[in-house]
Amino acid sequence: MAFTPLQPAGYVKKQAMFASFSVRQKTGLGTLFISVPTVVAGKGWDKVETCSYAVGDGEHAGMLRIAADAEGGFKVGRLKNALVFRVPAHPGWAPVEFRNAVVKLHVTEPSAWVIYLPEALLRPAPVAAAPAAKDEAFPVAVTKQGKPRDLSVVGTTVSRGEKTVRLAALYYKAFSLLNRDWGRAVSPATLLDDLDIKQDEFLAFIRILRDKLAPLGLVIIQRPAEGFVLQLSPEA
DSSP: OOOOOOOOTTOOOSOOOEEEEEEOTTTOOEEEEEEEEHHHHOGGGTTOOEEEEEEOOGGGTTEEEEEEOTTSOEEOEEOSSEEEEEEEOOTTSOOOOEEEEEOEEEEEETTEEEEEOOHHHHSOOOOOOOOSSOGGGSSSOBOTTSOBTTEEEETTEEEETTEEEEOOHHHHHHHHHHHHTTTSOBOHHHHHHHSOOOGGGHHHHHHHHHHHHGGGTEEEEEETTTEEEEEEOTTO
């Protein structure tokens, strides 16, 4: 005779669940990225393709409900060992960017959860600090974000001055994601979700992209626990 272990309601295995929040400069719109390990998600999500989101208020303020929903309209992303959910920003959230914040998850049904939102989203937005240095302090003309003013992108061709690099479609897509958030970290989960490459090929892909951009005086650095950042080389 075999015994099947029983779990109390709301039981969650001790696996880290992460949330990242980014704001697009052009649109001002934000997106909350939530990564849930597949071992936590369980079999209830094996064949789920779409879901719905609901933001709590009153006694449920600070909570987000994620539920499998065939008519929900939001696609469920999948990585090798995790499910990824892209949640459009709620008007009540502060536009404060953060990466890989650990979040708590409470299981209410096999294919429905309540996420306790990171505190950073629920606090008033801090006053923006003044730029650390003026443009004149840099050896080349740059914006306040440190982006070189002579950087030009036409189609899949990237140029600076007389130097030009033509990128294949996949490398250009990765460059566009990094360039769009210049000076800010883009998480590996975001890059993998947008690029059609295997996870075990990801770091090699980034190294090749670094080599392609090097002649333009651009570098891609990796910030631990945050992601990858495109910036101007100190030697440029």
